[in-house]
Amino acid sequence: MVQGWEQSAAIKKNMSRNEQKSQEYTMKPEEQPTMTEEKQVQGTESDQQPEQNSNPTEEKAAETTKEETAETATETPEVKDESPAEVVAEQSTEEPKSTETTDTVEEEKAEQPTPVEATTDEESEAAADEESTEKEGDEEESFEDLLAKYDSFREYRPGEIVSGTVVSITEKDVLVDIGARVEAVFSASELNATENNEEVQLKDGDKINVMIVRFSPVSNSIPVSFERARVSQVWDEIEAHVNEERTIKGKVIEKVKGGFIVDIGVRAFLPTSLATMKPQKDYSGLIGEVYDFNIVKLQRRRGNVILSRKELLQKEYDESRKALLEVLKEGAVVKGKVKSLTDYGAFIDLGGMDGLLHVTDMSWGRVAHPKDVLNVGDEIEAKVLRLDMEKEKISLSIKHMLPDPWLSAFEKYSPGTKISGKVLNIATYGAFVELEAGVEGLIHVSEMSWTKVIRNASQMLKKGDLVEAIVLDVDPENRKISLSLRQTKENPWETLGQRFPGGSRVKGKVRNITEFGAFVEIEEGIDGLVHVSDFAWGVKNANPSDYVKKGEEVEVYILSVDSENQKVSLSIKKLTPDPWVEFLNDFKEGQIVKAPVVRVTDFGVFLKLTDFVDGLIHQGDLNIERNAKPADVFKEGDDVQAMISRISRKDKKVYLSIRRMIVEEERRAIREYTNNQDGGGAKMGDFMKDLM
Structure with missing residues (x-):
């Protein structure tokens, strides 16, 4: 029996040494079982009290193990796989224990850690005796078996964080x-x-x-939490930041009532009043950004963390302002970030002070709105134009960092130069074309077409069009360049007179009808005018609609072409012979004519000599009484005989006279009488009597 106890003690010593060598069982000092400091042997069956466990869970587990051992010790061993406790109980009834054996066990127990389960010396001796009896004649147990036996004594406390290796991952x-x-x-x-x-x-x-959630020595697994371990470590780090007065990085993830939620490993609260240095209208720019924060309040047990950026921003602002004031002066080039945009410009954060970049100082070219060239958050360089430290106003400019393009405009765009550009803006009177950034030229409506009458520039161009034009004039002082679109093509008016000489006939389409005439297109883009006096012979103020219709094709007579003033005079009546010429061929001055009265006026009477020529008898030539009026003697339709007294070829007018006709008749009669008078001739009185 003594030999069995010695073998059992050796096995336990070997197991203790193997346990220390195992890398898989590296335990913290506070997790190791407490060693028995001092035990006194007072006989082979003296009772010893187990050491009290400070952990309530371990103490309860020890009591439970003690009760189970006592129960198994009283049972009769009928099962093949007998437990050590049962063997010890059986052996204790057969023979008494010796003092020598007890002393040996006590020495071995002093060399190994006391297990978590508290047992009496008697129970330990019984268990050792049982093991020695069971192992007699068998081979020594393997290291794995010993390790498994030791593991039954290892306990994990809930809340304890341990390290491990991922073995398997399932859904x-x-x-x-x-x-x-x-x-x-x-x-x-x-x-x-x-x-x-x-x-x-x-x-x-x-x-x-991972963090231990629950532990039971007889369970098939140990419930742990990965997230709890992570959160616990995060809280440890947060506390370290507080204790060491260090800032912590976090990401603003959402807006809540009164502030923001910041992810610093756990959810922290950032009050709105501590989010920025000054109140803002819009805080949406903070969402999704990562910043440094001060921890102003920490309650780990409640899970509360309150952060602040205000102090950090104020410190950064003060440092930046101090550095800025050292270099800030008019003409200096400074760096900044676009803080906000307005209709009239952009506010630039220079780091300690804000500057205004007006829309007119963003580029030498045209800028419709600041958002067309800048975005909030852009980092830029600008030149200080004006500085007022008393009012803390800084005027900035980007365009003044580049040379003024108008200084070399005359050299680049001398008159006659052909340029290409983009239409930036359309006005009623013309189109503005960008030659380069900051240099624009104007194409006036009068310079858009040789042949068309342009009343609005939108008839020819639209915004964004790429065009070619000829430089007409450059005025660098007033920053003006005049351009011509039509001069990029040949002027059709210069050779129009050659193609359509005066007196030629041509067909064209009636484009428009007005009160003073009709416009007929004789060539694409070139119209000529048929005046109201040129529609018919003898009609001085004709109604154009009585002779032509809009859109119809008519034949016209070219009267003249004025290339300089870009005018073409046309005639329809010239297509037929001139009745005036025919009249001149048939009628002469002094000729006696008989014609009907077509009109009676206060100053005379008009006779219709031909279909196209009328003659006028003035009142003094009517041979009527002094106080009589023409209307008292003559009526329309009356046939009147009169003499053609004068023909005005220049004015195309014919003047008639009854009085002169009578005088001429008298003179002719006298001449005839004188020429035909014989020797006994008649008396003058008789001749005059016949005339009367």
């Missing part, structure tokens, strides 16, 4: 080897249960930390 669970008899397990849902809902990527073999 529901993650298994972790923490060096225990069984694997630890936690739900796979914890991998995407972080504060920002970002999924944690793990794979087999990864080293992680």
